[in-house]
Amino acid sequence: MGSVGAPVSRRRAGRPPRGLLSRDLITDAALALIASQGYEGLTMSALAQRLRVAPSALYNHAESKQEVLRWVEDEVMAKVDFSAFAAAPWDEAVRSWAWSYRGVFAAHAPLISVIAILPVTGAPETLAMYEAVTKGFLDAGWPADRIIPAIVALESFIFGSAFDVAAPEDIFESGSLGPDYPLFTAAVRLRGGSQADSADAAFTVGLEALITGLKAQVAG
Amino acid sequence: MGSVGAPVSRRRAGRPPRGLLSRDLITDAALALIASQGYEGLTMSALAQRLRVAPSALYNHAESKQEVLRWVEDEVMAKVDFSAFAAAPWDEAVRSWAWSYRGVFAAHAPLISVIAILPVTGAPETLAMYEAVTKGFLDAGWPADRIIPAIVALESFIFGSAFDVAAPEDIFESGSLGPDYPLFTAAVRLRGGSQADSADAAFTVGLEALITGLKAQVAG
DNA sequence: CCTAATAAATGAATGGCATTCATTTTGTGG
DNA sequence: CCACAAAATGAATGCCATTCATTTATTAGG
Incomplete structure (x- = not known):
């Protein structure tokens, strides 16, 4: 081995004694x-x-970079915390799961466009999450045929909101065109705090509205 | 193909008599x-x-391909129909706008990740939409400081749902792993119709829940 | 124990992509 | 009329994912 100081000791071609990759x-x-x-x-x-x-x-x-991305995807999905569905009441569980889900994907926004249209086949972590969430809905008395649309709706909102987290501070700055759009410009000015705060506020508003609205649908 | 005549008559270098691009x-x-x-x-x-x-x-x-994409973006945004905010009651206007918005971006999903974090500065079509939507909310009696979060929440849902439209038929097919996730697999089987129908159903569920929930928030 | 097949590495292509630059030609403002 | 700016060409450049011939090591079968 490297007596020479070995800048980057080259490995010669051929199968190595023990595998380097997996x-x-x-x-x-x-x-x-x-x-x-x-x-x-x-x-x-x-x-x-x-x-x-x-x-x-x-x-x-x-097989391809896409496949690596699929592996990453499932690993990232495993970080989403859905444990509340096992214990907490339905709305609290949805709230807890959704915040965790959004938080995880805010750091992996480029995955969203991939994941949103990727079959779950062969993604055990993803399937485990769906199974737990489905069980949570069933336990809360949801009719089975309403569960998947509700989950998809929540997920859509979560994915969309994850993008929003990465938005820049000045996303709604209309610049020199401002005076042409006075109502919008005025409304934007009422936003307080940082972009992170605004994103959190919008997420809260939307999530609570969804929870309320979904509950109303299933009760009615 | 046609005859051999004039394959692609080359233009020689140098500024042309009249501009070819804009x-x-x-x-x-x-x-x-x-x-x-x-x-x-x-x-x-x-x-x-x-x-x-x-x-x-x-x-x-x-300047770059990104800039071309920004031009495309504003052009696409102009296709979103928000006219209902001028005439219809609030929930009907939101419904009409949201469906149009989702439809337009379903055909332009790759733009979503760009648009969601792009400042509206210099995008007049986009600003015109926000102005009209803001006015619709104000006219319906919304407190000014609640409008932007509500719009952002709706948009997040719309963007997320636009991805869903492009999802393949078998997106929820668990394959050989199916038996390990019985509740989810059973729930998925209850989906009827095509993927387009499922996506529409999920969008309806989510949108109606949001409308109900948002109305409840502003009333309370 | 030998041998054929297979697995896993290297390194040298390949082709597509966005982008840059030197060069050429033309339109335009002083 | 002339200098300069604008707008085209065509030939790089460099990065990227991917493929392939080649080499070496492990492993399975007789």
Whole structure:
């Protein structure tokens, strides 16, 4: 081994004695990369470099970058806390789950456009969440045929709201055009606090409205 | 294809007698390209080809592809119908606007991640919509400081739902893992009709819940 | 224990992409 | 009329995901 100081001791071609890669190693490296460089930094080259491997080696384990993204997705989904559905009353459980869900995906916004149209097949963490949520609805007396639409509606709101968290401070600044839109401009001025606060406020408003409205639908 | 005559009569270098490009021409070509090839097909090369111009020529008019996307965005936003806010009662106006909004963006899902965090500065069509919506809320007796959060909440739901429209038929198919998640699998089976129908059903459920819930908040 | 098949690595392409730049030509303002 | 700005071409550039031939090691079968 490296007597020479070994700048980056090259590995010669050929299968190494013990495997250097696996789905888990790749997924972990991808998550670390995303955490430090964001989704822009997630390239197959960067991933390979972090794993001290040639980029082409990744393709012995993953079919494509899309597949790596799918692995990341399921791992991220596992961070969503749905435990409240096992214990708390329905509205409290929905509230707790939704806030956790939004928080997790606010840090992974680029995944949303992928995840929202990705079949859950082969994503056990995702399925575990849906199972627990479904059970929570059933236990609260929901008719089975109303559950999936309600979950989808909540998820849609959560995904949309996750984008909002990343919005810049001046998202509603109309600039020089302001005077042409006086009512809107005035309403925007009434927002207090930071963008994070505004996003939280909008999320609260929407989530509480959904909870109220859904409850009313199922009661009626 | 046709005869061999004049394959693509090359234009020689140098400024042409009359300009071949403009913001409007580029935007229209981009929209046409998106309509026929989707967002994958929207490349600077393809755009240039459609405009019968070299790719580098585009950069005399647009700073980047991102800028072209911003032009497209405002054009797309202009298709959203918010006219109901001028005449109809509040809930009917919200309903009409939201359905139109979702419909427009279902065909432009890749724009959502851009638009959701893009300042409205310099986007007159977008501002016009916000102004009309704000006026509709005010006319319905909403307190000014509650309007923006409510609009943001509705928009979040609309954006999230627009993704859902493009979801594949088998999005909730758990495959071989099915038996491990019996409640969820059973609930999914109760969905009738196509994915489009399911998406519509979820949108109806969520939108009506939001309308009910928001009305309750402002009344209370 | 040998051997054939398979798995997993390297490194050198490939082709597509957005973008830049030198160059050429033309329109325009002083 | 002339200098400069504007708008085109075409040839790079560099990054990216992905493929392929090649090499080496492990493993399964006889």
